[in-house]
Amino acid sequence: MADELEPLGRSSEMKANNHVVIIGGGPGGLAAAKTLARKGVSVTIIDENPDLGGQYYRRRTKGTTELVGDYRVDGTHLISSVKKLGCTILTDSYVWGISNDKRSLLVENSLLGKSTRVNFDFLIVASGGHEIQYPFTNWQSTKVMTPGMLSRLVTVDAIEPNGRRAILVGSGPFLLAVTSHLIDSGVVVDGVFELTRPYRLTVFSMLAVFFPAKCAQFLHYRFKLFSNGVKLTQGSRLRSVQDSYDGITATFDKRSGGEQVVVESQLLGVGYGFKPNSEVLEILNVERGESTSFGHFYPRVDRYGRTSQQNVFAIGEVSGIEGFKSAMVGGVLSGQRILRDIKGVKGFASMYVTLVHYLRSIYEELFAKFLKKLYRIDLEDFPLLDPEVLLCRCEGVYASELDGVLSQCESDMAYVKAETRIGMGLCQGRMCGTALGIIVKKKYPKSISPGFSIRIPFRPVAIGSIIALESEENRDYIDG
């Protein structure tokens, strides 16, 4: 680890070389790194996980690989080619803030318990997103997790989940992909419950005409569900989960009818799509793009992922486009754009690569927009919380405590926070922030995108780690 950190000391040298820092070592970040590093640009990749790969190309541990083989081999190739190109790789490293001059990232290495400044001339934010939760009665049960976690358990970790049955709840195409993974691993899926109503015949026809390849993939998932007897229910709202001796009982409200559906299973995966990990972009004050019903922060970007700040790019999930393929397309495009900025690289091959990816990115964006419309969640889709629902898990705040506060807050979430302590705990509103935003917006439909403001550190950091920056800063001043 120490060896990998060492190049940071050469910060001034990097500056002269137009140093590119990439946050996130997933498919997008890797594609960008490869594009840049093969042309000799100095690249640093920062990733909070022990190895590169992100969510999609997450690496198996050595032991698991020996036992069951490699996982997603194309990811293994991509990662090793990036490593061979000599990129500086900071794994187990988390960006928790940005310097006052907005030219360096404050990065903690969680193994060393020490923070360091990473200077950048160009920044590519490929930090992905995290799954959105909406509370329900007893959502704190240990048998409730996110679809991503369920999927990871059975694929990357090759673990047989505790119990061999599961229900999937939420919204988005990701639910179908996870269901498919679970079925492949021998898990019996007791039902898939989609909040919206996307699966209609007209949709299929449009998909078949405009996105035939994507349609084939979808039909593949649908067929797998069908042939394994997995029932797909649309328009149902999860109301509560009860723990039983060896499993759970989930209760759903039917939106139209009103009769309740009760399903028994052993595990429940629930997630309503992804919230972008946009802290860095927000604190850099890049301009906001289109607003969404959830009030997520998506930056305004051009085709290359360039934000309103010339040297800051955003690609993949954090720019609002789902899927590893489009993230990789975005990675190549942002890389090409930066190459043109710093080296003026033209050349036929480079232009060809740019053109191909440019067209591909138009296609991916069209599809992403199609999906967004298809799975569009209206805030009315979410039920009002029962009073006994635990809303903020860190500080132990129940939905009943919102009574009175909500009617006085005038959509000011900071006021709700101050009155109730919602979002003041360890996760800093990461879990409950989106849910509270939904609740507030249901109450004040005209309000603009409520959300907690971004504070440093983005995640808790030991004070000793932070003050390690003091001496380093002095050194920088002396050098500079």
Added chain:
Amino acid sequence: MVNSDVIIIGGGILGAALAFELTKESIGVQLIERSSISREGSGATAGNLHIQAVHTRRPGQVIALDNVRLLPLQIAASRLWDVVEEELPEDIELRRTGGLTVAESEPQGEEILLKRRHEIEAGIPGEILASDEARRLLPELGDSVQLAEFCPLDGYVNPLKVTPAWMRAAIRQGLTLRTHEEVLNISKVGSSWIVGTSNGQYACSTLVIVGGPWMDRILSMVRVSIRMNPVAIQMHVTERMAPRLPFLVQHIAEGMSIKQVTAGQIMIGGGWPAQNLALGKTSDVSVESVIGNLSQAVRILPFLRNVRLLRSWSGALGATADEMPIIGEVPGLEGLFVAGGTYAFTFAPLWAKTLLALILRRTPEVDVSDLGVGRLMNIYKSKTSGG
């Protein structure tokens, strides 16, 4: 138009405390607040009750405050806080933990000894502790501490609780609270003040401006300009932990205050500056101030090194040009009062009582004649001069 005896502009701690005192006397009060109550400095503050003499400069503060002048006010405020706790039905988490002020060098030690002499004159209890005595009291103290003073009256109040509690009590006594209404203009018709807001017009015979850093902006509506020096300062809070720090710990020469609050979190402040002052928005927290404030905190209390920082935030401080409090009637404008300036949180119950006395033309319990508005007025523009 809605009439009342008094209109208060500003829904922070001073507005809430004053509304409570006035309504207790059955005086009709309307309080107008631009956003929600307690959303600016009153909600962002550390909530310390500073009874022993304070250090005289925040980091970056140019003009030192006169800490000896504040002593009689601090002891008076201290007595009133005990009454506040009894009067309010809600728990405001007032804790008289006692406070330590530490010195790390000989000149700093001299400063503590000097301020102790002034405190004795003012009747403030306290005790000088040599380094070994200080460490016996608080074994967590770092090696650099050479001398300390302990004052049993120092403590804190939960700022998120006290202003809403005062406000709710005032509402029960008849206060009309108008939040999310911005004051747009103020005029005087005969002996009445007319306040125009985004929602309507209200009249009163007495107008009180307790708008913190917005004070000069509101005063400019009556063509008064005062010399203010508002700044945004920042606070830091850690994760929760088991009780480890029983006292408020401060530094004699540097801006620093550290305490463990009832929730178990440790609050670290001291008036370190944020990157900018963005009134009405969120001022950006300065990373350099985070590092500076936390470094000194670890020097004085080394165990903090292993505690995780959870959050940092900024808040606006309505400091005056001479860094001293401001309280009184605006010269030449009968029935217009202001209050604010430094240490307004500690002084809140005292300023409420003092304003009540001034409004009712009684003699206040503490002399504040030298803290009036006149000393800070730039230009007094008469209505006829037009600008």
